[in-house]
Amino acid sequence: MNWSSRRLKEAARTFLVLAIVFVSVAIVIEVLLGRSDSRIATEFMLVTSMVIAIQVYVGNSGLVSFGHIAFFAIAAYAAGLAALPPERLASIAPDVPAWLANMEASLPVAVGIAIVAVIIFAAFTGVPFARMKASVVSAATLALLVLVHSVINLWSGITHGPLGLVNVPDLVNTWVVLGTCLIITAAALLYRASPWGLRLQAVREDEVAAAALGIPVARMRFAGWMVSAVLMALGGSVWALNAMAFAPAQFYFTDTFAMLSMLVIGGLGSVTGAVLGAVIVTVLSEVLRNLEGGLAIGSFEIPELPGIVQMATAVLILLILIWRPGGLLGNTEAGAFSFGNLRTKGWRR
Amino acid sequence: MTAQLLIQQLFNALSIGSIYALLALGLAVVFSVLGLLNFAYGEIITATAYTMVLLVSLGVPLLAAAPVGVIAGILMSVFTEFVAFRPLRKAPAYAVVFSSFAVSLLVQSFIRNVVSPRPQGLVVPAWLDQVITVGGVRFPALSIVTIVIAVLSMLALTALLQKSRHGLAMRAAAEDFETTRLMGAKAGRLILLAFAVSGTLAGIAGVLWIAKIGSATPDMGFNPLLIAFVAVVLGGMGSLRGAVLGGFALAFVEVGLQVFLPRDFVPYVQAISLFVVIIVLYVRPQGFARRVEERVA
């Protein structure tokens, strides 16, 4: 087909850089961290990979989606329900259909089921969304988030309602998490370098011109939506099997905002940006979370400030948007800096 | 389904639809001029509600507090324009989604920390609590007032758009909002006007809203936001008429579902109406609007 070897090479270089980062983190986790710390770290890695999945759609299409957390939710619940043994399910989610309840799925099966569930849901919603006017898609995805969250909360027969699923089997170790991150990163970079990714970016830049030059706008948006959904399902299901317990509140605004802010801050247009943003926001959140309970520095007291994490992130987003609307990295990938480029162009980019 | 029940439910749908239509119209006014959605729109309702709660708790009668509440709503709307939209005039379209969303969260945090995270109650005067019963059908006074005020507001807006100079300017800008977005100071005043009008409509809706639900919470703006969004999406293409239709349609779907669904499913009304909306968009992506067409500068 119409693959460009230049774009593929840049993608490969970027993957190398990010893979090194992920592998290093995984090694640190395995070797240095204790049990509880390593859980936090693997969770961070999975959240990062989900932000990358969101970037695949939002970054390439330029359309803000609040609905990806809905994919996350569906994947988590699907994987959780599949993996939970029937005895435990019977008491918390009695209405789960027998074929699903009796499964005590292994990791690949649970993930597979989650992906299939999300594909069905994403295909169904993707068609009308891809044909919608760009300016209203964001609102529609917000409605999607509310829809899914509401159903999960109410249908306690299969989801255990607001209490969520607990004691989901721990089928995941550090290497599985690493593998998931690498697969998602590779897929995201590959898509970005692919003809479909490029055309979606053209649509993002100028929808009218793209259509007038023969790019099928709705089809490209649909493709981005689906690829992003599948990767979200992968990350979300592995997350569920790592976290072992979750409730509907997990899949609503706080997390949506957190993940989207990572994208905005780091750079919407690149996978590297997504990773950078995830790191910045996570570090910032951890630092500020310690302040939430109030802090005393010598004789200087900082009072309790619930929600300061969100407030600070919101302010940061506003500042970044005003100063650098594309995010810190904008459209630049790590792989853009090859030795050849630097020699001919210098460090100015 | 008796005639009595039918009339009752029609009246309910009309009353709810009036607020929905007003909300939708407020959002659509800005959208028609800028081509952008205001994700902090719900906070206009919040600002109005808390202002009224504050004033009423200080002993101000509701009728006097209401206009002040609307003014608070206008201020909130204009504040959003200055903080989330104006600085990002040249930025890509998605940037204001994030910036207005950020403003929304900031306002909610502010209220949580400065006022209280707990619900604040509002007591309406006795005359609004009355119910007029005719032939077995209940007509709550508040609902009648709601319908009247909402319809009057929408008519006033129509008059403004058709007759006044500013209204005509806004309609012209609506024809080609891409250019409007990139124009200079002249457009700035026009956009400000659009946000002010939007704030007025949402402020009035906010008064009716808080009078109806009786208590204010920091995140109360989310529901009106969702309603406005859905109605505008249904209405299609920033069409003001479509937004009003969308608002009423949504109300009718909700009330209809409440009437016809078996009791167990009633909590799902919101989810199902959203689902219905997705189906409608499947079949007709442009919503109620006539043909989708791109305006090229």
Next chain:
Amino acid sequence: MSGGLVVDSVTKTFAGLTALGDVSIALAPGEILGLMGPNGSGKSTLVNVISGVLTPDRGRVIVDGKEVTGHSSYTIARAGVSRSFQTVRLFRALSVRDNIAAVVRGAGKIDSQVDELLERLRISHLADEKAGSLAYGLQRRVEIARALATHPRYLLLDEPAAGLNDVESDDLEGIIRQVVEEFGCGVLIIDHDIRLITRLCHRLHVLSGGRTLAEGDPQIVRTNPDVVRAYLGEKAAAELTKGNQGVKPEAQDSPIAGTE
């Protein structure tokens, strides 16, 4: 499959204003047709109708025997129509190379096709620059390269020479000629540069107030008194007399109406 891009009695109104009134045009492959007229005469609207960005209220658009009236601009593009825009609409954040690669259609490796087009428009040295960062004249050239990348049968150029100096303009002329000779596509070009238009085009079509004012051989159309009257005042008249190519005395004495 009969060749030809045919616009048949097309009418388009915007909120009561007639942008196009019963306009008919035909463009054959290998032909260069110039579209002229004062600002607001409907030139860009016509191009938008042909390329599917707008739908006419009445009339038909036919491409190579296939009716495409009311179809999406995507369908029309796929039928062999390509275009540039009056206000440059590049994919700004993408590199020049990617701008072209995103739309390129045709056999062979994508990278080599793109390289070839860059060569032809002499912008190879800009391949990796962000399209949005280029000077205006260069952006125009990228837009044309991009329009050519789709291997069109019919190319619509909306003021491609706007903002270009004489040297760049001559360059553009050469490129268009070359493209028509090699690819055999039909070109519809809108421009205010009368020198360029008359030298380049096989035929001219003049619009005014959304209606056809005159059409045919460039020399005859140029000296048509209605055309001179309807067109810009001073500037156009000065250009005509400076060019001094068979201008009839009556034309020089025509009242300069100067509608803008």
